[in-house]
Each structure stands twice: as structure tokens, then as C-alpha cells.
Amino acid sequence: MFGKLAGAAFVLVVLMLTLGEFMVRADEFTEEDLKRWQDEYMSVVNKGRALWVSPDLGTNGVACAQCHPNAANTHPETYPKFQKQLGRVIALRDMINWCIQNPLEGKTLGLDDPRMIAIEAYIAHERKGVEMAPGKH
Amino acid sequence: MNKSRMSRRDFLKSAGALAAVSCLPVSMVELAFADSRKNFSFAHISDSHIQHISGTKFVRNWDRGLIRAVAETNLLVPKPDFVVFGGDLAQLGKKEELDHGAEMLSKLDYNKVYCVMGEHDYYLDLGDYWSKLYGPHYYSWDHKGVHFVTLNSVITYDKWTYERWPTAMQRMVEMAGLDNPNGSPFMVGEKQRDWLRKDLEKVKKDTPIVVFSHSPIQKIYKGWNFWTEDADEVQALLKPFNDVNVIYGHVHQVQYNQIGNISFQSVMATAWPWPYPETYAQAESHLPKLTVPMNRADPFFERDATGWQVINVETGRAAIKYNLYNNTNRTVAFNPKTGHPEDIAFQNPARRIPPQTHY
Numbered sequence: 001m002f003g004k005l006a007g008a009a010f011v012l013v014v015l016m017l018t019l020g021e022f023m024v025r026a027d028e029f030t031e032e033d034l035k036r037w038q039d040e041y042m043s044v045v046n047k048g049r050a051l052w053v054s055p056d057l058g059t060n061g062v063a064c065a066q067c068h069p070n071a072a073n074t075h076p077e078t079y080p081k082f083q084k085q086l087g088r089v090i091a092l093r094d095m096i097n098w099c100i101q102n103p104l105e106g107k108t109l110g111l112d113d114p115r116m117i118a119i120e121a122y123i124a125h126e127r128k129g130v131e132m133a134p135g136k137h
Numbered sequence: 138m139n140k141s142r143m144s145r146r147d148f149l150k151s152a153g154a155l156a157a158v159s160c161l162p163v164s165m166v167e168l169a170f171a172d173s174r175k176n177f178s179f180a181h182i183s184d185s186h187i188q189h190i191s192g193t194k195f196v197r198n199w200d201r202g203l204i205r206a207v208a209e210t211n212l213l214v215p216k217p218d219f220v221v222f223g224g225d226l227a228q229l230g231k232k233e234e235l236d237h238g239a240e241m242l243s244k245l246d247y248n249k250v251y252c253v254m255g256e257h258d259y260y261l262d263l264g265d266y267w268s269k270l271y272g273p274h275y276y277s278w279d280h281k282g283v284h285f286v287t288l289n290s291v292i293t294y295d296k297w298t299y300e301r302w303p304t305a306m307q308r309m310v311e312m313a314g315l316d317n318p319n320g321s322p323f324m325v326g327e328k329q330r331d332w333l334r335k336d337l338e339k340v341k342k343d344t345p346i347v348v349f350s351h352s353p354i355q356k357i358y359k360g361w362n363f364w365t366e367d368a369d370e371v372q373a374l375l376k377p378f379n380d381v382n383v384i385y386g387h388v389h390q391v392q393y394n395q396i397g398n399i400s401f402q403s404v405m406a407t408a409w410p411w412p413y414p415e416t417y418a419q420a421e422s423h424l425p426k427l428t429v430p431m432n433r434a435d436p437f438f439e440r441d442a443t444g445w446q447v448i449n450v451e452t453g454r455a456a457i458k459y460n461l462y463n464n465t466n467r468t469v470a471f472n473p474k475t476g477h478p479e480d481i482a483f484q485n486p487a488r489r490i491p492p493q494t495h496y
Contacts, residue, residue, distance in 0.1 A: 053314055060196045061188055066409065067436075069316035069361055070419070073412035075496070085437040099436070103198060103409075130418050 048122025058104025071126040078136040182206045183223030183386035184406030187238040202407030211246045223386030224255025224351035255351045256291040261309040290350040297321040323352040324366040345380040358414035358422035394425030395477030410434040410442030432464045432492035
């Protein structure tokens with residue numbers, strides 16, 4: 001039984017290696033690819049930073065950075081968590097929208113809005129290296 | 138309770154008004170001496186960041202902070218001798234903001250309001266319009282045996298101030314961003330240090346000194362200008378005196394420290410709280426180890442993490458009572474046995490509570 005399975009596996013591996021020569025391999029990437037992906041990521045982080053210090057997210061000129069320099073005190077690693085003031089478990093983007101609506105007196109962003117993703121990317125970037133702690137208050 | 142206090146209480150018709158008095162965002166400062174007849178107090182309000190939107194519109198949230206502080210300062214009993222405003226009256230140094238802030242401060246029922254220059258007041262016109270309202274940028278006075286000094290600690294390198302920015306408004310905006318890497322470190326500067334040296338020459342070494350500054354006159358975190366570049370030089374000028382208290386704004390949080398003979402204490406903002414610098418994961422900072430942090434702010438209460446303080450300087454040393462919105466009150470008093478300020482309830486690590494953990 002084992003011998004049969006091992007044999008089949010061997011044939012499969014040989015087949016894959018042989019066929020591989022003629023196939024595009026999606027799981028290989030170069031240093032240039034890595035650089036491009038990092039650059040793409042950073043361009044979104046930088047858009048998030050620009051929004052973070054911008055008076056344009058709200059209507060009263062207040063910017064996120066006024067209360068959260070370097071996105072401090074946002075605790076992205078603790079979401080989703082029970083937001084005691086709302087009485088339910090929410091994601092970070094819900095809290096971002098709460099801040100846009102209240103201190104910034106602005107209109108909420110769609111949850112898939114590229115600006116929302118950029119803001120999340122900036123917050124996470126400033127918090128990199130901190131251990132995940134979902135649910136932590 | 139004396140009779141005047143009772144009558145004042147009678148005047149406050151609702152329990153709600155009384156509750157408001159007990160949590161106002163001003164610093165009430167009491168200087169107490171061994172001879173209690175010398176005791177006096179003053180109130181301290183700081184960091185109101187009045188922010189102009191357009192026309193006659195200002196950010197409501199920050200307005201409410203200052204309006205509330207002023208109204209409640211007027212209700213303090215016994216009445217303090219004077220009021221200090223600790224800087225950052227404006228958000229972008231605009232005439233509209235300084236005027237609107239001055240109008241609110243004019244409601245203070247006090248003969249004297251001493252003002253400190255903040256960077257948000259300064260970097261549009263380098264304090265010109267502020268001076269028209271409040272006078273010189275730095276000065277000193279004596280009151281009931283205490284020598285008071287107000288410094289402008291938010292100036293910076295001439296090259297940054299005079300050469301780097303194409304417009305005055307850009308200079309203002311660049312300095313207004315707390316975490317802006319284009320900013321520049323605060324300092325008192327050589328000219329003002331010379332003035333301070335001369336000012337202190339005539340003061341006896343056993344006279345209690347109270348210094349008001351906007352920045353901390355110590356080095357905590359440069360990235361957010363919780364920092365004074367020439368702090369060491371200023372501290373050296375204060376060193377010969379037995380009892381020195383530096384009271385500063387800018388940081389929007391509870392901080393206290395002791396360096397040699399100098400006690401350092403921060404006051405709360407009326408506008409919004411700031412995170413402690415160690416909560417920024419990408420940089421090192423040096424919050425004084427003595428400091429037991431204020432409770433984490435609840436953003437859903439827009440006045441949370443602001444409060445008022447009573448500072449009692451027994452034999453020239455300060456004890457601060459912090460009264461905080463939606464939070465446990467705090468008292469930080471100088472302990473003569475240890476020679477530094479301590480929180481009377483929470484200094485012992487075993488006594489600390491979960492909201493004091495910032496991360």
C-alpha cells in the first residue's frame with residue numbers, strides 16, 4: 001500500500017517538474033517584484049498619512065493627527081473588539097468613521113472606499129511590530 | 138464652610154451646576170506656606186486651540202472647552218488671586234482665533250490674567266498680534282513672597298523661522314503639526330536666558346520660584362516637541378534656588394518630574410488630550426519615570442482627559458490636585474521624605490488601576 005502511494009507520488013513529482021518547464025510559474029517572484037509591491041503599499045500608506053493630517057476629511061478643519069500624532073492611541077492591533085461605548089464588537093474602520101463623524105464633523109466613508117483603506121494602511125504602518133491583540137481594551 | 142461659600146452655594150440653583158464646578162478643566166494653583174496666612178492660590182487654564190473655520194465659525198468642541206473653563210474659574214471659592222493661561226490659545230495663530238479666544242478669556246472675573254506664549258500663537262506673525270493683546274513674550278513679577286517668571290519657550294533656530302518657509306502661514310502650519318517631521322525643536326534661546334540670568338540675580342536663593350512655560354523645560358520626546366532644546370541651560374539658571382516649580386502646558390496630559398531642586402508639573406488642555414509618547418511604537422521617548430499616567434481618555438466624552446488642578450506649594454513645594462472629567466481624581470504632592478512629587482493614591486505600583494496603562 002505504502003509502496004504504491006510512494007510510487008504514485010514520485011511519478012507526480014517527476015510529472016510536475018517536467019511540465020513546469022513549459023508552464024508559467026505563479027509562485028516565483030523577483031527582487032524587482034518585491035520592490036514594486038512595497039512601493040505600491042507605501043504609496044497607499046503615504047496617501048493615508050496625507051489624509052491623516054488633512055482638514056478635508058471633515059467639515060470643521062480638524063484633522064485626525066490633532067488628537068492622534070503618528071496615529072498613536074488608535075490601537076489597530078486590538079480590533080475587532082467590544083467597543084464599550086457602542087455596546088458591540090466593531091472593526092477599526094467603524095471607529096475611523098466614528099471619528100470622522102464626531103470630532104471632524106464629516107460624512108462617513110464607505111467601508112471599501114480607497115481612502116478608508118489608505119487610512120487603515122497608515123495606522124497599521126505606524127503600529128508595525130506591535131503584537132496582535134484582538135479584543136484587548 | 139464659611140458663610141460666603143454657603144451663600145455662593147445657595148446661588149448655584151442646581152446640583153448639575155455643582156457637579157460642573159467639581160470637574161472644570163482649569164488648574165487651580167494654591168501656594169501654601171508654613172505660615173498659612175501667606176497662602177494664596179491662582180487658577181491655570183491652558184491649550185484651548187481655538188480654531189477658525191470661516192467667517193464667524195469656529196470649532197465648537199474647542200470653544201466649549203475654554204468657555205467651560207472660564208465659567209467655572211469664575212465660580213472658584215475661595216477666589217484665586219489671578220489666572221494664568223498656559224499658551225496655545227489659537228490653533229493657527231490667526232487674528233480671528235486670538236480675538237475670539239481673548240473675548241472668551243475677557244469673561245474671567247479676575248483683575249489679572251498672565252499669558253504664556255504657545256507655538257500655535259507664535260508662528261504666524263512671531264507673536265506680534267498676541268503681544269497687542271497680552272504684552273511682552275516673557276516677563277516676571279512678585280506676588281506674596283513668590284517670584285514668578287513667564288518664558289517664551291517655543292522659539293527655534295533662526296534659519297527655520299526666517300529662511301525655510303515661503304509664507305508665514307506655511308511656517309505656522311508646519312509647526313502646528315505635532316508629529317510633523319518638518320518641525321523644529323523648541324528653545325528658550327540665548328537672549329532670553331541672559332534676561333533670565335539678570336532677572337534672577339536680584340532674587341534671594343530661599344525665595345520660592347514658579348516658572349511658567351509652554352514646553353516642558355526638560356527632554357521627554359523630541360518627535361512631538363515634548364522637549365526644550367536648551368532645557369539644561371535653563372535648569373542651570375534655576376539650580377541655585379532652593380524651591381523651584383516649573384509649570385508647563387503643551388503636552389495635554391498629566392506629567393510630573395523632579396530634577397535636582399526643580400519640580401516639573403504639567404497642566405491639562407481644555408481642547409483635547411494627547412497620547413503618552415511611549416504609545417508611539419516606532420520611537421523611543423523618556424516620560425519621567427515618576428509619572429503615573431492619567432487615565433486613558435474616552436473619546437465619546439469630548440471633554441474627557443481634561444481637568445483642573447489645585448497646586449499647593451507647602452514651603453515652596455508643589456502639590457497638585459487634578460480633577461478629571463469622567464475619571465478618578467488625582468493628587469500629586471511633593472513628598473519631603475523622597476524629595477520628589479508623588480501621586481498620593483497611585484504612586485505605589487500595587488495601587489495602580491487598569492485605565493492608567495497606556496499602550
